[in-house]
Amino acid sequence: MLVATAIEWSTGGALILDGAGVRADPGRVVGLIGPNGSGKTSLLRCAAALTAPDEGEVTLDGADLHAMRRRAVARRLAFVEQDADTEVELELREVVLLGRTPHRGALEPDTAEDLALVADALERTGLTGRERQPWHTLSGGERQRARIARALVQRPEVLLLDEPTNHLDIAHQLELLELVRSLDLATVAALHDLNLAAAFCDEIVVLAEGRVVATGTPSSVLTPELIGSVYDVQATVGEHPLTGTPTITFTPRARGRGRRRGDRAASAGGQ
Amino acid sequence: MTATHRRAWVPVALGLALVLGSIVVASAIGPSSVGPADVWMILVHKIGLTPHERVAPIVEAIVWDLRLPRTVLAALVGGGLAVAGAVMQAVTRNPLADPYLLGLSSGAALGAVVVLVLGIGVGSLGVAGGAFIGALVAFALVIGLAVSGRRLDAAVTVLAGVAVGTICSALTSLIVVVEANPFKTREVDFWLLGSLAGTTWSDVLIAAPVVLACLAVCVLCARSMNAMAFGDADARALGVDTARLRWILLVTCALMTGVLVSLSGAIGFVGLLLPHAARLIVGRDHRRLLPISALAGAVFLIWADTAARTALQPREIPVGVVTALVGAPAFAFLIRRRRRAL
Numbered sequence: 199m200l201v202a203t204a205i206e207w208s209t210g211g212a213l214i215l216d217g218a219g220v221r222a223d224p225g226r227v228v229g230l231i232g233p234n235g236s237g238k239t240s241l242l243r244c245a246a247a248l249t250a251p252d253e254g255e256v257t258l259d260g261a262d263l264h265a266m267r268r269r270a271v272a273r274r275l276a277f278v279e280q281d282a283d284t285e286v287e288l289e290l291r292e293v294v295l296l297g298r299t300p301h302r303g304a305l306e307p308d309t310a311e312d313l314a315l316v317a318d319a320l321e322r323t324g325l326t327g328r329e330r331q332p333w334h335t336l337s338g339g340e341r342q343r344a345r346i347a348r349a350l351v352q353r354p355e356v357l358l359l360d361e362p363t364n365h366l367d368i369a370h371q372l373e374l375l376e377l378v379r380s381l382d383l384a385t386v387a388a389l390h391d392l393n394l395a396a397a398f399c400d401e402i403v404v405l406a407e408g409r410v411v412a413t414g415t416p417s418s419v420l421t422p423e424l425i426g427s428v429y430d431v432q433a434t435v436g437e438h439p440l441t442g443t444p445t446i447t448f449t450p451r452a453r454g455r456g457r458r459r460g461d462r463a464a465s466a467g468g469q
Numbered sequence: 470m471t472a473t474h475r476r477a478w479v480p481v482a483l484g485l486a487l488v489l490g491s492i493v494v495a496s497a498i499g500p501s502s503v504g505p506a507d508v509w510m511i512l513v514h515k516i517g518l519t520p521h522e523r524v525a526p527i528v529e530a531i532v533w534d535l536r537l538p539r540t541v542l543a544a545l546v547g548g549g550l551a552v553a554g555a556v557m558q559a560v561t562r563n564p565l566a567d568p569y570l571l572g573l574s575s576g577a578a579l580g581a582v583v584v585l586v587l588g589i590g591v592g593s594l595g596v597a598g599g600a601f602i603g604a605l606v607a608f609a610l611v612i613g614l615a616v617s618g619r620r621l622d623a624a625v626t627v628l629a630g631v632a633v634g635t636i637c638s639a640l641t642s643l644i645v646v647v648e649a650n651p652f653k654t655r656e657v658d659f660w661l662l663g664s665l666a667g668t669t670w671s672d673v674l675i676a677a678p679v680v681l682a683c684l685a686v687c688v689l690c691a692r693s694m695n696a697m698a699f700g701d702a703d704a705r706a707l708g709v710d711t712a713r714l715r716w717i718l719l720v721t722c723a724l725m726t727g728v729l730v731s732l733s734g735a736i737g738f739v740g741l742l743l744p745h746a747a748r749l750i751v752g753r754d755h756r757r758l759l760p761i762s763a764l765a766g767a768v769f770l771i772w773a774d775t776a777a778r779t780a781l782q783p784r785e786i787p788v789g790v791v792t793a794l795v796g797a798p799a800f801a802f803l804i805r806r807r808r809r810a811l
Contacts, residue, residue: 248705272708279703285562286753299696300708304689333698352707 199223200263200275200384202245202355205254214239214240216252222356222384229395229416230388232405233429237390239280241405242358258356259345262407265345272300276349283341284333291316291329293344297351312351319347322377324370338365346374350381359387363394394443397419404428420444480751484764487679488544493545495775496536500782508532539668542676542790543774544767546665546733547743549680551766554740555747556687559694559755560718564803565622567741568604568726571630573635574737576607577723577730578660582644585654587595590795593675593731595629601727607633608723638735655734659691661786663736665774672732683725684763690718691755736789738796739766746805 202220207215213239222228230238245248245256247263256263263271276297284293287453297319298312320326323343328336336344342365356448362378363371371391375398378385388394395402396416404412404419406428412419425433425446432449493512507524509556524532533592557566567602568574580603581596589595614629615621641738645657684798693714695702701711747762770788773795777788 244796246706248702265572268705268707268710272706277706279699279706280705281606282699284698284700286566288698290531292695292754295700296696299692369639468614 200245200256200258202241202256205241205251205256206243207240207244207249207251207253208406214408215244215254217386218246218253218405218410219254219351220386220403220410222358222386224355224384225382226400227379227385227387227398228401230386230398230403230405231390231392231395233290236390236405236428237408238358238405238442240276242360242386246275246358247271248277254335261297262353263274272352273354274354276354278345278360278362280348280364282333282345286333288333289329290325290333290336290344291320293333294319294347294351297348300352306335307348316347317351319350322350322381323347325397326375339367339370342366343370346377354383357383357385359385361388361390363389364392392420392446393427395444397438397441420446477646477757480757481760483766484761484768486602488771490619490763492537492540493543494769496540497774498779499530501592502579503528503532504787508537512537524614534669538670538673539665539774539778540771541673541772542668542732543665545673545676545680545737546729546736547764547766547770547773549676549683549725549729549766550739550763550767551743551747552687553725554742555744555755555762556694556718557724557740558744559697560715561621561623561626561668562625562697562700563621564745565623565627565741566613567738568722568740569634569735569737569739570627572607572611572632572634572637573604573723573726574635574735576610577601577604577642577727578735579603579637579641579644579727580606580727581715581731581743582654582660584612586644586648589599593671597631597675597679597728597731599727600731601724603637604723604727604730607637608719646754658787659734660791661735663734663792664777664787664789665733666778667783676729676732680725684759686717686721688756688759690714691759692751694718694755695753734787734789736770736792738792738800739770742796742799745799757783 202221203219205215205219206213206217214454218237218241220228220230221242229295230241232238244251247256247266258274259452294316296310298308298315300313302308320329322345325340325343325347328340333341335434342362346362355380359378360373366374371394375394378387379398399416402412402414402416402419403410404424410422411428420435422433425431434449435445436443436447437447443454454469488669493563494505496508505607507528507601508521509522511529513741517531549758556566556803566806577600580599582770583603584599586594609635611629612621615626641660642657645654645660648654693704695804696707696709697711743766744758744762747758747765751757751761770792773791774788777786777791780786
């Protein structure tokens with residue numbers, strides 16, 4: 199169980215996280231949503247102990263994550279960075295095999311288990327048969343799936359994903375989130391697409407200006423009022439005819455009305 | 470899997486055999502004709518495996534006192550510089566990184582000359598220490614000049630390296646000329662172009678432990694170096710303490726470069742080219758790349774030095790001239806290739 203509480207972090211004089219927090223329980227998928235610049239990536243990075251927050255703490259089963267050695271963290275927690283890229287001419291299987299780094303000693307060779315995990319992860323992400331393809335020849339979507347495959351090979355308890363559906367077509371978006379759900383890990387995923395968040399997450403955490411403004415099940419959080427106040431858009435929430443999860447559609451709104459933050463809450467409340 | 474492991478050892482074993490073969494054959498080449506078989510016999514005898522001499526004492530003196538230490542030092546310098554290049558390329562994520570291009574070699578030469586002129590420290594170790602500090606300071610300057618924000622642009626790094634290297638070389642020349650005592654500081658050519666002339670076994674005894682220890686450190690870091698392909702943040706997410714790793718590796722490179730430059734002067738292009746050649750043979754996994762770079766660098770410099778001392782007999786060409794004649798065109802080719810990739 200990963201718990202990040204009351205995280206404050208500022209950079210370049212700007213306060214990015216202002217007491218935000220998130221909690222990941224085994225077997226549950228938490229969707230982190232919020233507009234651009236609301237602090238989703240920063241919160242994930244703090245929760246992965248890649249960025250040291252100014253205030254607040256992150257614990258993994260009660261132990262302070264920021265006090266643990268990097269290697270110990272990486273054995274239990276995988277972080278899939280958005281658009282992580284390289285100029286080194288690596289083959290796909292070499293990239294995925296990097297996920298075994300925290301589990302193997304400096305002079306230990308790659309074991310049959312390592313290679314089996316790589317083969318399994320490639321299959322689960324639909325990349326079987328491309329093992330020897332050079333990284334720079336993969337499409338954006340294939341690279342994204344390769345990053346996920348690498349995280350799987352890491353065999354983590356906690357999986358933190360920053361915009362995992364970026365660059366993917368709709369079929370691969372659904373496939374990937376289904377895969378993430380089936381892993382049964384403690385997962386936090388920053389997502390842009392509210393419908394995907396509603397369909398795949400057990401819990402939604404809404405960030406705005408570095409603060410958590412709502413937490414709960416998709417149907418309790420994703421209301422027209424909340425979406426209106428956080429994203430400044432007019433949303434209609436319905437129910438998926440087959441799954442019963444919330445579906446969100448948007449209506450274009452005339453510019454210049456309810457733009458300022460103070461007005462936003464008022465207009466959202468008045469609708 | 471075991472099969473692939475066994476195959477992974479084949480290039481290393483072949484490389485070791487090639488280095489040993491090159492040492493023996495290259496030591497047979499020179500103005501007085503000696504057969505490789507004689508060199509082999511002398512080597513085996515000196516190591517203590519055969520009791521009797523079967524070659525003339527004069528031949529033994531030429532081979533054992535003059536040629537073998539020089540060839541063995543060439544192997545160590547070539548291997549060490551190639552590994553330093555491969556490591557710097559990984560750590561700076563810059564395919565053009567190399568101790569010579571990034572100014573470490575020139576910094577080391579300056580450090581060594583300063584120690585020689587001031588007469589501080591004890592003998593060769595003092596000079597090696599001065600060269601180590603020179604290499605470290607030069608590299609710190611290059612990074613300080615090149616870094617903007619937290620990013621290190623490949624081309625700017627090379628430019629900063631050239632700037633720092635040029636200043637260091639100029640100061641080295643100036644000090645040597647002002648001191649005007651070639652017996653105390655060696656000639657300018659030695660420091661700027663490199664030379665293995667006059668190598669003795671005591672030079673080898675300084676270089677060997679340093680190169681082998683530094684190579685061991687680098688190989689121990691090889692897996693972590695692989696993880697740095699996607700950048701620092703990503704390597705940290707994979708459990709690598711990148712700040713510590715970078716310090717260890719850069720100090721190791723500076724130590725290796727410093728000690729080698731104090732013995733052989735600043736020899737260019739070995740660290741730049743041999744890692745790229747090694748990549749063509751064994752790929753990009755540093756666990757294989759570093760040993761193969763070392764072996765390829767050793768073989769390359771043995772033969773470059775053999776050409777340097779025999780091509781224009783009885784005159785010697787500085788070995789750095791030979792490596793530049795081979796290396797600069799290959800460097801140009803690398804730049805072209807990189808431009809296509811971008």
